[in-house]
Amino acid sequence: MPTPLDAIRAGTTIDPHKIGNLLFDPGYREARIRIASILGNDRVFDKSLRPHLNHRQLLHLSLRIFKRLLELRDAHGWSDLEFTLACRLQGETLPTSLHDAAFVQVIASQGTKEQQAYWLPRCKRYExxxxxxxxxxxxxxxxxxxxxxxxxxxxxxxxxxxxxxxxxxxxxxxxxxxxxxxxxxxxxxxxxxxxxxxxxxxxxxxxxxxxxxxxxxxxxxxxxxxxxxxxxxxxxxxxxxxxxxxxxxxxxxxxxxxxxxxxxxxxxxxxRPAHDKLSYGSMVALRAGIPVNLGWSLARAVTIALRYCIHRRQFAVTPDGPEQPVITYAGVKHRLYPLLALSYAYIIAGRELWAMYQKMLEEVQRGNLESLAEMHSLSVALKVGSSTDCVRGLEEARKCMGGHGYSHMSGIGPLFANATASQTYEGLSRTPSHHNPSLPRPTILT
Amino acid sequence: MPTPLDAIRAGTTIDPHKIGNLLFDPGYREARIRIASILGNDRVFDKSLRPHLNHRQLLHLSLRIFKRLLELRDAHGWSDLEFTLACRLQGETLPTSLHDAAFVQVIASQGTKEQQAYWLPRCKRYExxxxxxxxxxxxxxxxxxxxxxxxxxxxxxxxxxxxxxxxxxxxxxxxxxxxxxxxxxxxxxxxxxxxxxxxxxxxxxxxxxxxxxxxxxxxxxxxxxxxxxxxxxxxxxxxxxxxxxxxxxxxxxxxxxxxxxxxxxxxxxxxRPAHDKLSYGSMVALRAGIPVNLGWSLARAVTIALRYCIHRRQFAVTPDGPEQPVITYAGVKHRLYPLLALSYAYIIAGRELWAMYQKMLEEVQRGNLESLAEMHSLSVALKVGSSTDCVRGLEEARKCMGGHGYSHMSGIGPLFANATASQTYEGLSRTPSHHNPSLPRPTILT
Structure with a gap:
């Protein structure tokens, strides 16, 4: 029997594959299916156990997850890209994420050739x-x-x-x-x-x-x-x-x-360094990655909420009539549809920002600092916009699911828990403008 | 050496004792100090361990807490009011909270004299x-x-x-x-x-x-x-x-x-019942208690954030000048002060609502249903207002503390975690008005 979701999917005129081409790099989806099927056979990646663990138990688990990912990488001969994908698919931020995103990055961009030659192979081996x-x-x-x-x-x-x-x-x-x-x-x-x-x-x-x-x-x-x-x-x-x-x-x-x-x-x-902004480039890295990640986070939450609200029925509109899918209520759909659009906006803008960042990084390595100022403004603006909008959107999507949204198992709580940190890390979302407006605002976002 | 907080306290013209008289019933503060000192000597009430426990461990702990509270009640001959106060002071919602607030209440209000005589003593003994x-x-x-x-x-x-x-x-x-x-x-x-x-x-x-x-x-x-x-x-x-x-x-x-x-x-x-709304009275109880609780929740968060922002310094306003307390920044104080006012508003309005509810309950027991409609409207309005405002305020207060607000130890996270549920329990905060505006809105808040 077709589910309500099947019925709605059958009625769409949009080609999901074309949307996918917009959101993913070529080959990404195929790789994801392949790698997900490998992870799916391994009990250490079982997500159903995690909500029941405390902080210490979660740390043990995430180290075990990472160890297993390394074993699988070697067993399957994964490329760096495939390994990154596997790290993402297991669903948790790993203790090693800043090893790669910050420690290795900063040595690669701020270290001399000799320093890189000494440290990077040791980092790669996780020695x-x-x-x-x-x-x-x-x-x-x-x-x-x-x-x-x-x-x-x-x-x-x-x-x-x-x-x-x-x-x-x-x-x-x-x-x-x-x-x-x-x-x-x-x-x-x-x-x-x-x-x-x-x-x-x-x-x-x-x-x-x-x-x-x-x-x-x-x-x-x-x-x-x-x-x-x-x-x-x-x-x-x-x-x-x-x-x-x-x-x-x-x-x-x-x-x-x-x-x-x-x-x-x-x-x-x-x-002295040739230019005092030469060390700046890599510091933008963490911020430049935020909008696309938050966009995906919101996309997952909205997908969960939409599917739920298509299945969930509550209240009839005529006496003794059938209860209506919650998604048909104005107060639900007029909250969820704009959030769906918002997630597309931040994923697309975030991918563009990341591409610009990669380009800028190459330029900076060659001593060309022209795009630094624009990159700074853009990454700050998109970071503030995406964290404010997406965090609000996550709670909104959760609340569209009524009581059941409040279960940890709805899956939205954990997304919000991580996402809301983005409002205060890598620069506060609100610059603390001082009470004396004639003074320059502190540039805390640099 | 006086702390920054001491200096600010010394400068106030407000008499905290008078404020206390507004917020607390007579004798409440004295009882609280007395009972807190008893709980403070007992390791089971140590709040520092709780953040490290998982759900199962927390359930074990809360049952141990409740058992110990019963022992202390008997040892110290606490009144019902003192026992309630002790339950509140230990800081966690206990598994037994709905035993008293719902199970016992509903038997007391919906049960016959014979049913009350049979069940209530057994409830009182927790048999x-x-x-x-x-x-x-x-x-x-x-x-x-x-x-x-x-x-x-x-x-x-x-x-x-x-x-x-x-x-x-x-x-x-x-x-x-x-x-x-x-x-x-x-x-x-x-x-x-x-x-x-x-x-x-x-x-x-x-x-x-x-x-x-x-x-x-x-x-x-x-x-x-x-x-x-x-x-x-x-x-x-x-x-x-x-x-x-x-x-x-x-x-x-x-x-x-x-x-x-x-x-x-x-x-x-x-x-048939004499009046079909006779069973309604006690159902308002859970909702009528929400605004005052959320007001206190926000008050605790704002107190934490204010104290932090008075101590925390960041950025100088003149070159080489001292860093300024964060509370002096417009972007911080203009967010926190209105939240402080809001917490007073909901505590005071919530106390009034609760008093009205108690009065209505007595009237309903005597068959007088006159104030039912007003009580319904008021409790719904204050529930929606307080949950929307206070939940937003809790996150705002947390964010005023920058990165440190995101530590579980800031104490605001747990307040938000409980408070945000109020937006979807005891009636959704947003009535799902249907897409067809000519149809009557479902009265889901009754």
Whole structure:
């Protein structure tokens, strides 16, 4: 017997395959079907168990998931693209996601050729597992006031990394809680004054690779206090080990400063980058990926809600008449249809933004910074727009399902739990304009 | 050294004690301090462990909490009011909350004197632990279409309770998942046609007390399929065992129908209630309590956010000047102050509504239905207003705290997780007005 959904599908004049061509790269759907069927046979990817786990259990699970994905990658000879697809299909944000999206990326874009040659193969083998430590307890948006210090010791040729006070603790660092053995640390570079090696001068935030856990025992290294910051609101990112770290005079070799642009010589001499925005490019990466991801998140929620509202009947319009599908109610369809359109808008715009970002990245690597300003504005605008609209849309879609939307099993709750974080990460959605309007607005979105 | 909060408190011209007199009943604050100090010494009430537990662990914990509360009640000779206060102070919604707020209430208002004399003492001793089963998988808002059947067997003088199909399964029933041994069931009453005992006629939904689990073993009774529906969105009501139940020809004595108003005689004869709205009064109870609770929920969130934003500094307004408290930013204070005002508004209006409800209940018991219509309108309006405003306000307050608001430990996430359910329970916040505007709107809020 055809379901109500079958009936509606049979009546459409739209060719779903053509829509698919708009939304997906060529070959994507075929690869997805192939990989999904592999994951579907493996109990570790069973999504029905996850809602019943606590944060610690979820972290165990996500590490097991990732290990299994690596095994499958090797067994099936997956390409990088296929592996990324498999990571996405299992449905949870993995603790390793920032290893690839931030740690590896920042070494690739800010590291010298020698640094890349040393670190990237180790990263690829997951011998070195890393994360990206920028935010501190007391400073997030105002990057210029970060307090973690990297003092250069000319005598030994090492940097000494330290957290001056409790508030300087690196906090929220994805992948650091239980998994990473290395982190890129954003720390203020201090170099001795020429002629007065006991006095230091600040050169502002720079990037350093710091080992945090033993490669043998995975125990914290000397001088390192590291751990998980605990559950996030709404159970969001429950499979990710956001962590904290404090440094007590931790010594790292000079070669661990990422020196593609700015450099510190053995003598303690500072070599300025050719252009002070050269280090900016890769920082846009995380933001440029947000709109397309939120668009897909909303698309999934709206798909769930639409299917439910086509099946669900409630209230007759004539006495003793049949109850009507909820989707026929104005108060439901006039909320869901615009959200469906919105998800298309952000997926399409987000794909375009990502393509522009890739193009800009190539240009920046060649020293051409022309498109940086436009990329900055666009990525900020689309990030704010997509996070505001999609998060609101997710709750709206959930509420269109009435009581059943409030079950974790409706699937929309977990989407909202992750998506709403986008309103406060990678730059607040609202710039805190100060009470004195004559003052310039702080550019917290850079 | 005075904290920033101390400085602000020292500068106020408002007498907090006077504000307290407005918000609390006389003696409430003293009792709260006394009871909080008792709970504070007991590890079972330690709130720091809860974020790390999964649904099953939370259910275990909340049962332990409730058991301990009963022991403390007896040890300290608490009054009902003090016990209620202790239940509130421990901070979680308990599986037993609907035992008192719905099961006991409905017996007290819909049961005969004999039924009350039989059931209420057993409820008070928690020998009988109950819940209230109205919503079904396929019907929530449209109560008139509920399918669970209560057929009267004249031969044995029993009702036969049954779930005609999967969609008739009672679903979402708070307290039923693991705890209750009884439930009040809203079921359609079927009585044999006079002169034709094989044909039955429907008399619409009525209320029946049905045992679901053995008083000895706590195992499901014959004909009963019962269990927990699993986690809710955002981890909301994680300490509550919302459950489901199916009935396969479950026989209960005629005396288990709540017969204060409508009655079924031994002969199968139906005696109409004096007034068809007589059973309505107690159904407003759950809704009438919503605005004040949401007002307090928002008040807690805004208090957290204000304190944080007074301490948190970010960005200087002059080069090299000190960073400013976030609360001084227009974009923060102009969001938080109106939310503070809103919480006062809903607490005060909600207290008034609750007082009106208590008064109406007394009048209804005396047969005076005059204030029913106004109470209905007011409770619906304030329910919709408070749930829309307070839920939005909770997320807004959380976002004013930037990244740290997204930690579960900020305390706002759990408030939102519970509060947002109010937009879809006890009547949807948006009436699904049908696409044909000439038709009357379904009165789903009754």
């Amino acid at each position: 070195v597992v890393g994360c990206y430590a920028q935010t501190e307890l007391a400073h997030g948006s105002n990057v210029r006031e970060l307090e973690t210090a990297a003092r250069f010791d000319v005598t030994s040729g090492e940097f000494v990394i330290s957290s001056p006070r409790l508030e300087s603790t690196k906090w929220w660092i994805g992948g650091l809680g239980v998994m990473a053995n290395h982190t890129v640390v954003q720390a203020v570079l201090y170099l001795p004054l020429p002629g007065n090696p006991l006095e230091y001068k600040s050169y502002g935030p720079h990037l350093f690779i710091v080992p945090v856990r033993s490669l043998e025992t995975h125990e914290p290294l000397p001088g390192i206090t590291v751990g998980d910051i605990g559950p996030k609101a709404y159970g969001g990112f429950g499979t990710v080990d956001n962590g904290y770290v404090q440094f007590r005079e931790v010594r790292i070799p000079r070669e661990n400063m990422l020196m593609r642009h700015a450099q510190v010589m053995l003598t303690g001499e500072y070599v | 009988v632990v109950g819940c209230y089963a109205q919503t079904e998988l396929a019907h929530g808002s449209n109560v008139r279409e509920l399918e669970t059947a209560a057929r009267f067997d004249v031969t044995s003088g029993e009702f036969v309770i049954s779930s005609p199909r999967l969609e008739s399964t009672k679903w979402w029933i708070g307290g039923l998942g693991v705890m209750a041994n009884h439930t009040v069931v809203q079921a359609v009453l079927y009585l044999p046609l006079p002169g034709n005992p094989l044909e039955y006629k429907s008399y619409g939904p009525h209320l029946f007390i049905v045992p679901v689990r053995s008083l000895e073993t706590h195992e499901p009774l014959p004909g009963i399929t019962v269990g927990d529906i699993g986690p809710k969105a955002y981890g909301g009501f994680g300490t509550v065992d919302n459950g489901y139940v199916q009935f396969r020809e479950v026989r209960i004595p005629r005396e288990n129908m709540l017969m204060r108003h409508a009655q079924v005689m031994l002969t199968g004869e139906y005696v």
